[in-house]
Amino acid sequence: MTQQQLELNRSWWRGAARAVLLRCPRCGKGRVFRRLVIMNEQCAACHLTFDRGHGYWLGSMMFNMAFAMGAVVAVFVLTLVLTSPEPDWDLTIILVVTIALLSPLLFFPFSRTLWIAAERAARLRDGTESE
Numbered sequence: 257m258t259q260q261q262l263e264l265n266r267s268w269w270r271g272a273a274r275a276v277l278l279r280c281p282r283c284g285k286g287r288v289f290r291r292l293v294i295m296n297e298q299c300a301a302c303h304l305t306f307d308r309g310h311g312y313w314l315g316s317m318m319f320n321m322a323f324a325m326g327a328v329v330a331v332f333v334l335t336l337v338l339t340s341p342e343p344d345w346d347l348t349i350i351l352v353v354t355i356a357l358l359s360p361l362l363f364f365p366f367s368r369t370l371w372i373a374a375e376r377a378a379r380l381r382d383g384t385e386s387e
């Protein structure tokens with residue numbers, strides 16, 4: 257792995273860590289959201305544009321759906337394992353439906369910030385953006 261690839265990987269992980277904290281993936285200082293679901297247009301500290309136009313959030317929807325599906329499968333398997341050998345199907349259905357409804361809402365801001373970080377890492381790799 258070359259030095260440039262190592263730096264790109266470090267940049268991605270640094271941006272992802274900042275995204276998990278709902279901070280700007282580039283500088284880590286500016287907040288991406290000013291309220292729970294209301295985003296800032298750009299970072300107050302480094303002026304990174306968060307919304308890059310029509311269709312930009314498709315990737316964040318993919319992240320959100322993947323997380324929701326993973327949470328549903330995890331809760332389903334965990335419930336079955338914990339209630340075996342006689343699975344409690346009523347409890348399983350209640351928990352799975354609850355998680356299926358709530359997890360996309362709870363993960364919404366994180367899917368957005370993680371998408372900004374991932375898309376920015378791709379632009380860094382392509383050379384269309386610099387640190």
Ligand SMILES: [Zn+2]
Pocket residue numbers: 280281282283284285286299300301302303304
């Ligand atoms: Zn910033």
